[in-house]
Amino acid sequence: MGVAMSDVFSVITDPARVSFDIPAPVKLAIADAIIAFARLETTVEQLIWSLVGIPDHHGPKLTRMDTRAKFQLLEGLMISEIFIEKKRNPKDLWTMLRELTDERNMVIHGIWAMVDKTDPYIYSHKLKAPKGIIRSRHFPIELLQHMEKSCRVIEDSLIALCEKRPSSLPK
Numbered sequence: 001m002g003v004a005m006s007d008v009f010s011v012i013t014d015p016a017r018v019s020f021d022i023p024a025p026v027k028l029a030i031a032d033a034i035i036a037f038a039r040l041e042t043t044v045e046q047l048i049w050s051l052v053g054i055p056d057h058h059g060p061k062l063t064r065m066d067t068r069a070k071f072q073l074l075e076g077l078m079i080s081e082i083f084i085e086k087k088r089n090p091k092d093l094w095t096m097l098r099e100l101t102d103e104r105n106m107v108i109h110g111i112w113a114m115v116d117k118t119d120p121y122i123y124s125h126k127l128k129a130p131k132g133i134i135r136s137r138h139f140p141i142e143l144l145q146h147m148e149k150s151c152r153v154i155e156d157s158l159i160a161l162c163e164k165r166p167s168s169l170p171k
Helices: 024-052 067-086 091-109 141-162
Strands: 111-115 119-124 135-138
Touching: 024 067, 024 091, 024 111, 024 141, 067 091, 067 141, 091 119, 091 141
Parallel strands: none
Antiparallel strands: 111 119, 119 135
16 A cells, blocks of 8 residues: 555553543544545445446345455456456555555554554554553554545546446545
8 A cells, every 4th residue: 555554563561651532633534534445335335236237226235245345246346347358457456455444444443542642553452462462553644644545546446447437426
């Protein structure tokens, strides 16, 4: 994705450095990233419906599945329907989408906190750590902004690759 989350996890041992009072600019960046990902996911669903040829009112029955499964389904449909004919290979696009999904999961399911009142971190029991320690990952506003932009870029790329914009997609 260009701006990747650091694989270096932090272990904060001084609880006085941690605050759960998240400043408004961080909250706004979190919201913008979540909204952009939701729009991307909806676009993916609608592209699946379009490629399969089912109307929007029946589409949710087909795409009622985990986000990763939707992305894999679209990838399979696009490769079989489009890329074999046109000899395109969007491996980077699918890699970006998988990475973005991992980051989105951290944003949504992690516990947000500020360290030293300046640095946003996500805490999660899902990050592997020694017993009794909760690991955290630094997640600056710039990364959230990059996530938002990446969602828009991927959405536009997917639509362009399908060579049509389903009528129900927002413009």
